[in-house]
Amino acid sequence: MSKRKTKPRRQNSARDLEHRVADTRTAEAATVAWTVSVTTVFLCDIAAVAAHLYARANPRLGGAQMLSQLLLFCAAAIGLISLLLLPVVLRFRKTPPPGGFLTFAICSALAPILAVLVMAMQR
Numbered sequence: 001m002s003k004r005k006t007k008p009r010r011q012n013s014a015r016d017l018e019h020r021v022a023d024t025r026t027a028e029a030a031t032v033a034w035t036v037s038v039t040t041v042f043l044c045d046i047a048a049v050a051a052h053l054y055a056r057a058n059p060r061l062g063g064a065q066m067l068s069q070l071l072l073f074c075a076a077a078i079g080l081i082s083l084l085l086l087p088v089v090l091r092f093r094k095t096p097p098p099g100g101f102l103t104f105a106i107c108s109a110l111a112p113i114l115a116v117l118v119m120a121m122q123r
Contacts, residue, residue: 023092023094027089027093027094030085030088030093031093031097033085034082034085034086034088034089037079037082038101038105038108038109041075041078041079041082041109041112042108044071044072044075044078044112045072045108045111048068048069048071048075048112051067052068054068055067055068072112072115072119073116075111075112076115079109079111079112079113082105082109083109083110086105
């Protein structure tokens with residue numbers, strides 16, 4: 001009969017808890033505010049595109065075009081807030097946000113701002 005070697009279960013000790021990195025409340029609040037602003041910008045972008053497509057399909061409805069422009073303006077304003085919150089999040093967090101989400105957040109915040117600037121230059 002052979003004896004099987006098994007590793008003993010590792011218990012969470014106070015020493016292990018000290019190695020975990022915990023962010024401050026300020027960092028957590030800034031991260032939550034930044035994440036909510038990124039989500040809001042993304043949803044406003046999608047809704048603006050949907051309203052624009054609906055307005056193109058029904059050109060007699062002026063309200064859909066106005067809704068599209070309003071959503072785009074809201075996305076640009078909240079995108080600016082998101083971009084202003086980003087340095088705060090990067091400074092106060094001990095661990096930076098994932099690179100993929102960071103890239104997505106920057107692109108989704110810049111897209112409506114650039115769209116508003118292009119629309120303003122065309123007029």
